Amino acid sequence: AAKMAAAAGPRRGWLGREGRASLAAFLMGASVAALPVALGSPPGLLSAPGLRGRLALALHVAGVNAALLLLYSRPLYRIAVRACFLGFAFGCGLLLSTSRSAWRHFGWYMCSLSLFHYSEYLVTAINNPRSLSLDSFLLNHSFEYNLAALSSWVEFTLEKLLFPELKQITWLSTVGLLMVIFGDCLRKAAMLTAGSNFNHI
Numbered sequence: 765a766a767k768m769a770a771a772a773g774p775r776r777g778w779l780g781r782e783g784r785a786s787l788a789a790f791l792m793g794a795s796v797a798a799l800p801v802a803l804g805s806p807p808g809l810l811s812a813p814g815l816r817g818r819l820a821l822a823l824h825v826a827g828v829n830a831a832l833l834l835l836y837s838r839p840l841y842r843i844a845v846r847a848c849f850l851g852f853a854f855g856c857g858l859l860l861s862t863s864r865s866a867w868r869h870f871g872w873y874m875c876s877l878s879l880f881h882y883s884e885y886l887v888t889a890i891n892n893p894r895s896l897s898l899d900s901f902l903l904n905h906s907f908e909y910n911l912a913a914l915s916s917w918v919e920f921t922l923e924k925l926l927f928p929e930l931k932q933i934t935w936l937s938t939v940g941l942l943m944v945i946f947g948d949c950l951r952k953a954a955m956l957t958a959g960s961n962f963n964h965i
Contacts, residue, residue, distance in 0.1 A: 782843055782896055783889030785836060789844035790882050792828050793851025797858040799824060846901050853878035866931045870920055876944045887955045895963040
């Protein structure tokens with residue numbers, strides 16, 4: 765066991781430096797979800813038209829990015845900026861999910877997708893830090909994956925504009941969300957079970 769620990773290299777705590785930086789940056793990005801509370805406005809503020817919400821959003825993004833530049837050197841910054849982007853997408857997804865907008869489904873999607881990509885990196889940082897890289901976020905998965913994601917965004921937008929009645933939350937929507945959550949939990953459990961034998965290659 766001692767030889768295996770030595771081969772793995774030095775680790776500080778249960779989460780290495782890269783993992784800690786990514787977690788802090790993800791939470792910084794996700795803090796966008798607290799803007800309505802800070803502004804004393806309902807959660808739908810950022811999805812509604814108006815200058816106040818957009819200005820608050822722009823200032824938040826600028827402030828968080830400035831903090832990342834000050835806090836992290838180049839190697840860690842590259843990790844932090846990706847994690848922060850995913851956290852920001854997650855926070856915006858939470859805002860949409862709690863609004864009364866027809867975009868609530870899309871908020872669920874944003875939360876699910878961003879949390880999937882971030883948790884891939886985080887679980888790898890915990891489980892197999894030697895194989896950890898920027899590719900562990902799976903943001904550059906494949907052309908086909910990116911095309912499928914883009915197609916789903918276009919499809920959702922067109923349906924919302926042309927057939928808004930399709931975008932009502934029903935029991936089927938909730939079942940779909942629960943299936944996504946269950947599937948991702950199952951994947952992460954498999955990654956944790958595989959331990960250092962798991963990597964994204």
